[in-house]
Amino acid sequence: MSHGDTPTGLYGLMAEFTGPQSLVHAAEHAYQAGYRKLDAYSPFPIEEAMEAIGAHHTRMPLIVLLGAITGGLSGYLLQYWINVIDYPLNIGGRPLLSWPAFIIVTFELTILGGAIAAVVGMLLANGLPLPYHPVFNVPRFSQVTQDGFFLCIEAADPNFDRKATEAFLHSLHPTAVSEVPN
Amino acid sequence: MSAMSHVHTPPLKLTVADVMAPAAVQGWQRRAGILAVVAALASLLGFFLNQQEFFPSYLLGFMLCLGAAFGSLGMLMVSHLSGGRWAVVLRRPFEAAAQTMPVLAVLFIPIWLGRTVLYAWSRPADVARDSGLQHLRGYLNLPWVTTRAGIYFFVWIVITRILVRYSNQQDAGQGGTPLKHRLENVSGVGLLLGCITISFAAIDWVMSLLPAWSSSIFGLIVLAGEGLTTIALMVILCSKLAQIAPFNRIYTRQRFHELGKWMLMFVLLFAYFSFSQLLIIWSGNIPDEIKFYLLRINAGWLAVTLLFVIGHFALPFALLLSSSLKKKAGKLALLAAFILCMRWVELYWLVFPNVAGHAHLNWQNVTVPLALGSVWVVAFLHFLRQRPLLPLLDPQMDEILREASGAKAH
Structure with missing residues (x-):
């Protein structure tokens, strides 16, 4: 010291x-x-x-994981809110909560959330712009x-x-x- | 890094004798052989006791072994096209697994003989009753199905033989760059032919268990599963080899990291294809199509379906996200063994709801695939022992050996 x-x-x-x-x-x-x-x-x-x-040994993986989970959850909940609460529509007699149809958007938003967290997290963790x-x-x-x-x-x-x-x-x-x- | 090497490290020197399969491989082969004999005797007993269980179990075991062999042939061709260090150090195991194709052609004969137990389209009484089956007769009839099986095996065996022959020429020091290009060209054409033939084979041998049902992505789902079987098998083999010198310097953390990434990729690809099929059929909601899924959520099969979804996708996916797990040979091999069990569950899930009523587990469902699997492993290790485990004269080998001389023993 x-x-x-x-x-x-x-x-x-x-x-x-x-x-x-x-x-x-x-x-x-x-x-x-x-x-x-x-x-x-x-x-x-x-x-x-x-x-x-x-x-x-950085915290980046954790940041990306949290971003991905946030993205996925928001995608799923958005569709849930639209289809079940805000504007319920009978589509081919299927239940309002037709989760298989929600998966694609959930998946896409998981990727989007993870990618944004990766880019923004990387910039912040590196102290960029410098x-x-x-x-x-x-x-x-x-x-x-x-x-x-x-x-x-x-x-x-x-x-x-x-x-x-x-x-x-x-x-x-x-x-x-x-x-x-x- | 060895402590004193602050300038260029000279490459590790390995002779052909150094990289022949170590003595331990013979031991594994013997153990697999004993298991094969015991399981085959049990299976033979099962054959006389209950053919309704024997033949579907046999088909399950056959598809599992075909997955390892064809998956390896596919990965061999991918590795020739992509290049990379992982591709060079795994070439011989891929080749050895692909060389078992003639063995699989022989193992196919019982399926042909037991066709009337398995396939409704091969039972004249069923065809006479069912207008749907009559409609399919132009495609699903015995001479044409037999011819097609012959074509598939012919294509797979010929591609394997060409690739292995060129590879041997490379080992003999002939060829150089033109030979490398020839390997790439054969792989390009072979990959295309291979994907088409395996897709048709999956339709003939598995999808036709439920003749009224069809799914155009089915062949790709089977193909992705075969890739996963192959990578899981290679992880186990490499983790064993990584305990033996000089291979401990070849199968490094970096190589396991790459294998782990392949594993994650195939877990995702398989899930992606499978979910695509589910989503399209669920959206269409047509009686003929949804039958496949109704069979798998009713009559006690839902538990198997859930086990398959969690064990084949959710759990391996979550674990493989960790990069440190992918680099550890021991842990990755443990996961690979689990995935191989899940490959069995997946094929059980694919075959049995079509041929059995209620969900049940018969001892033959385990012993027959075990017998076929261990016979296959014996053949695989036999071919693995014939030639050096590393293609020492491959142009990329130099950098691998340079890296190996500095690498920490695993």
């Missing part, structure tokens, strides 16, 4: 790696070393890197959409220590370690 060495205005430390495998390897080691506020950046999605930094992010202050970071593989440990991490963390990142054999100013 040593914040003493952390200069204000420092977002974190960023190490650059040569390829996906060394990035994943570094991410795993950083996670094992107890760092939690860290992020891996690569030109393409790397499933293993996401797993290595624990990115899969016009400014400190990682872009590192000049080499512009390579991230081409051939750059980066691991950034944030200063906000309780285990972060300006010198110790830098030494740790160097031990992972990066091509460079740079400060990320806020």
Whole structure:
């Protein structure tokens, strides 16, 4: 818990790696070393890197599930209200509550609710739209959409220590370690 | 990731001898063989005691095995067309299952012999009484039904043989890219032919149990069920193999995640097709058509219907939503075993309300499918042991082995 060495205005430390495998390897080691506020950046999605930094354990699945259930319920209840309460019609002698006919709309609204929850939830959870992010202050970071593989440990991490963390990142054999100013 | 490899990991080196079926497979085969003998003896007893139970049970078991074989042939062709790592590591199991097709052609003979017990259209007295059956005689008559069965098996066996032959050529190091294209072309045409023939086969062998009833989506429902049987079987096989080196590095969490997604997809596809059929028939509300569903909600069958809806759809669907479950070999295999039981329930639900009055469970309903199933497993494992479990010379194998050298043993 040593914040003493952390200069204000420092977002974190960023190490650059040569390829996906060394990035994943570094991410795993950083996670094992107890760092939690860290992020891996690569030109393409790397499933293993996401797993290595624990990115899969988010609340997104729950948000999508709740959105889907809300959508499905509202679709079903809407039809129930129309067909049974608001405007009851005798269609071919069938009961007013003819659930098989309701399923299609219920299904569609389940998908719609889930999809909207996924998009909106993803934006909110990621803090988007975000016009400014400190990682872009590192000049080499512009390579991230081409051939750059980066691991950034944030200063906000309780285990972060300006010198110790830098030494740790160097031990992972990066091509460079740079400060990320806020 | 092995700890020291921060640069490019060299691919895992595997020889043909490394990837031959491990000794354990022979043990599974022996156990399946013993089960087959015991269940077959029980079934034989049942045959002499009560043919009214024996033949529908036999049809159930046959359709279950056909599902695994044809489903694998279909998935083999899909995998050639789509590519992907899952497709390469599952190719040999798919091929081995498809190679059992001649065995199924032999196993079909008792259904042909027992046709008068099963199918009203094959009983002259029934046909003479029923104008509806007379109307169908142009299609549902013995020579034509027999010819069609011959055509189906011919098509399935020929496609399998071509695909396996090309695959063997690839193993021998011949061909390269042109061979890969040939495999894709055969798969494209084969998939089309396969889907048409299985649809007709489902009509001939299952739908014609209730001759007055027809549903144009029926073949697709059977097809989706066969896909589900196949994936469930492959999950169980891979989870067993994943306990044995070097396959523990091949059948990784990622592969099980993919298989789990396939499983969820087939659960949904099957439910989607089945519900489409229900919705159309329910909306039309025509006496001939609704008969299929009336048979399945009356006379005690409603409990089986509910079990089928919950066990075959609702429960697996809810469980498979979890991505962590899909990645765990053990749990996924447990669910796969449950789904295979539900495949049995589904076929029981499809066959028996047509031929039996009240809902009931006879011991033959279990022993006969068990006998056929274990005979099929013996044949499947036999073909699986003949060739390497991985197509080592496939162009995609390199990246799989590269991944395997870094992968944590499962």
